[in-house]
Amino acid sequence: MTDWNIVTLVGQDRPGIVSRVTRVLYEAGCTLGEASMIRLGGSFTILLMVSGTRPNAELETALAPVAAELGLRVHLDPVQGGLHQHLVPNIQVRVTGSDRTGIVAEVTQCLADQGFNILDLESDVVGNARAPVYIMNIQGTCARTLEDLQQALAGLTIRGISVDVAPIELMIG
Amino acid sequence: MAILNILTLPDERLKQPSVAVVHFDQELLAFIDALEETRRAGPAAVGIAAPQVGRHQRIIIVDCSGRPKTANHGHLVLINPEIAHWEGFEIGREGCLSVPDYTGNVIRATRLQLKAQGPEGDPLEFVMEGFEARAVQHELDHLDGLLFVDRVVSRRTDLYRRRVYQKGKLAN
Numbered sequence: 001m002t003d004w005n006i007v008t009l010v011g012q013d014r015p016g017i018v019s020r021v022t023r024v025l026y027e028a029g030c031t032l033g034e035a036s037m038i039r040l041g042g043s044f045t046i047l048l049m050v051s052g053t054r055p056n057a058e059l060e061t062a063l064a065p066v067a068a069e070l071g072l073r074v075h076l077d078p079v080q081g082g083l084h085q086h087l088v089p090n091i092q093v094r095v096t097g098s099d100r101t102g103i104v105a106e107v108t109q110c111l112a113d114q115g116f117n118i119l120d121l122e123s124d125v126v127g128n129a130r131a132p133v134y135i136m137n138i139q140g141t142c143a144r145t146l147e148d149l150q151q152a153l154a155g156l157t158i159r160g161i162s163v164d165v166a167p168i169e170l171m172i173g
Numbered sequence: 174m175a176i177l178n179i180l181t182l183p184d185e186r187l188k189q190p191s192v193a194v195v196h197f198d199q200e201l202l203a204f205i206d207a208l209e210e211t212r213r214a215g216p217a218a219v220g221i222a223a224p225q226v227g228r229h230q231r232i233i234i235v236d237c238s239g240r241p242k243t244a245n246h247g248h249l250v251l252i253n254p255e256i257a258h259w260e261g262f263e264i265g266r267e268g269c270l271s272v273p274d275y276t277g278n279v280i281r282a283t284r285l286q287l288k289a290q291g292p293e294g295d296p297l298e299f300v301m302e303g304f305e306a307r308a309v310q311h312e313l314d315h316l317d318g319l320l321f322v323d324r325v326v327s328r329r330t331d332l333y334r335r336r337v338y339q340k341g342k343l344a345n
Contacts, residue, residue: 084274088266169304170276172268173220173235173311173321 004033004051004082005059011072013044020066025050028062033083038122051082089119089139091149092168097161099125099132107136107163110152116142139168177211177226182272188318191222191229194252197294201232205250205292209234215270220308222315225271233312237305245305251297254289254313256282265307267321277325281307 009021018037025032033049052059056076067074095107108118123136142149146165153163180187194201204223212221212234219240223232231253237245261283268276284302287309291297301309311321 086274086276088268088276168266170266170268171304171307171311172216172218172270173222173308 004049004079005056006077006079007046007048007050007059007063008075008077009046009048009063009067009072010043011067011070013039013042014070017044017070017072018046020070021046021063021072024062024066025059028052028059029054030059049079049082087117087119087141088170089141089168090170091116091140091142091146092166093136093138093140093149093153094164094166095134095136095138095161097134099127099134100160103134103161104136106156106159107138107153107161110156111138111140111142111149114142114144114149114152116140116144116149175207175210176214177207179211179215179225179270180227181270182320182322184271186227186229187224187271187315187320189224189229190318191224191231191316194230194232194290197252197290197292201252202292204228205232205234208232209250212236212270218270219304220312221270222312224315224318231316233309233316235305235308235312237308240304243304244302246299246301249299249309250292251287251289251309251312252292252294254287254309254316256285256310256313257288257298258286260284263307264326265304267307267311269311269321271315272320272322275322277321279307279311279321279324280326281310285309 011017022032030050030052033051035046035048037046056078060074060076063074093111095103097103111118118138118140120139121136123134125132125134127133146167149165153165156163208221208223208226211226212218219237220233220235223230233251233254234249235251236248237243238247259282262280263283264278264280266276267279283306285306287299287301289297314320
């Protein structure tokens with residue numbers, strides 16, 4: 001049984017972060033698993049499953065020089081469970097609205113009340129500084145019907161948020 | 174009839190293009206039966222292509238009739254299929270018997286005019302759209318040595334609003 005860590009690295013975006021970090025991990029004998037790497041604002045963020053036989057302290061030591069050089073903050077979380085645990089989303093929720101506080105909390109509260117399990121949430125603030133628009137895309141699993149979800153989310157529309165719920169059809173061929 | 178062995182990524186044979194069927198004989202019919210049995214043995218696959226079992230001939234099976242609210246032409250055995258015309262595009266999620274434990278978003282044409290031959294060489298022509306058209310394009314790719322993983326787009330590329338079909342417009 002492999003032991004996995006989820007390694008978080010965050011720092012000012014610049015070219016070469018991924019190649020330098022993964023080179024260090026590779027040379028330290030680590031195996032990489034699933035990852036999410038994305039630029040958020042001006043920062044580059046890495047969430048990366050890393051496994052290896054060496055103690056976590058050694059992993060932190062191995063990453064320290066490259067983290068210092070590239071200005072990355074590093075965090076390790078030992079986790080249970082490894083690969084091959086994918087869940088397939090069956091519902092997609094798209095949200096847009098003039099940016100204000102509380103949109104995510106309000107939408108996800110409605111979803112949580114319906115037993116919706118979020119597998120993936122990505123959001124952006126677009127438009128411009130004077131008229132920012134919030135766009136959020138959620139994919140997840142939910143046993144309730146589309147109509148149940150639409151009804152649960154209907155109240156948000158009158159509060160100025162546009163919410164679209166659609167099934168995700170999986171075609172296996 | 175035995176269930177055939179499905180090739181899975183990274184088997185190089187999945188990248189090999191298939192050739193046209195020229196002999197429509199009993200052996201072909203027997204193979205089609207085995208291919209269908211193999212499709213049914215898998216996890217809810219609506220389609221399968223001959224190269225997925227290591228036979229590099231242009232043979233696909235698509236059957237979307239088991240899905241509720243899905244316009245379809247029933248159980249289709251398509252030999253030497255060709256897209257004569259396509260329209261529109263749409264992102265949808267796909268999985269594959271040859272790529273276990275992975276699904277991803279792929280852009281496909283929404284509407285197809287398809288020419289093919291039946292299992293006995295008879296000419297066939299279909300106009301299809303949506304889910305069934307997606308399944309056919311996925312299987313056609315196998316005949317050209319392509320997997321859906323070659324076409325997967327980023328989650329953030331989901332810019333295109335899912336097309337909403339007019340109810341009752343097709344079939345039924």
